Amino acid sequence: GNSVTQMEGPVTLSEEAFLTINCTYTATGYPSLFWYVQYPGEGLQLLLKATKADDKGSNKGFEATYRKETTSFHLEKGSVQVSDSAVYFCALSDQGGAGGTSYGKLTFGQGTILTVHP
């Protein structure tokens, strides 16, 4: 079956440091890949996505590139801010099912807690 593995956290950085959160996946077919973020007290929000190999998703200074050859989708940001402190989840979609293509049936990694200090 599908699975997603994220680097273990928590990750603690100083403001303006470079961030990398590793994510690797196992899937049949050609999944779409996502990063979701959960800020304290809020629901999960889509941060970025990539739907095919070599695509780069980007949003709010975060980037991730779909690497089929290494089955990876690492999240990066060049300069983190205190406001980036949150839990980050890597996920992939199951493209099958009776409803056809869907970005809603997701397999998530275990999440990585990021804390950024001033």
Place this chain on the structure above:
Amino acid sequence: DTGVSQDPRHKITKRGQNVTFRCDPISEHNRLYWYRQTLGQGPEFLTYFQNEAQLEKSRLLSDRFSAERPKGSFSTLEIQRTEQGDSAMYLCASSFRGGKLFFGSGTQLSVL
């Protein structure tokens, strides 16, 4: 657009009791999903609806769990004869035609 709302935010119950959660999706979103998240883990897919039809159920959804979406609007998730292992955050999400997923803040269930 008021977002996906879930009720209640917190539920404490005794083992063996039945509980029901409600999810109100974003209006006009035809797909609705339920996930379960335990501490330190990512959300796990439970089931999803397209309009009023329940199209897929995970093997995680034992026969003690039942979900409905009458009239294709709000949805309820009922757990019968709760067990301590059911303690988790239950998340609801909705989308329009399988596009971007919007999550609610969840219902935290504690089974004593």
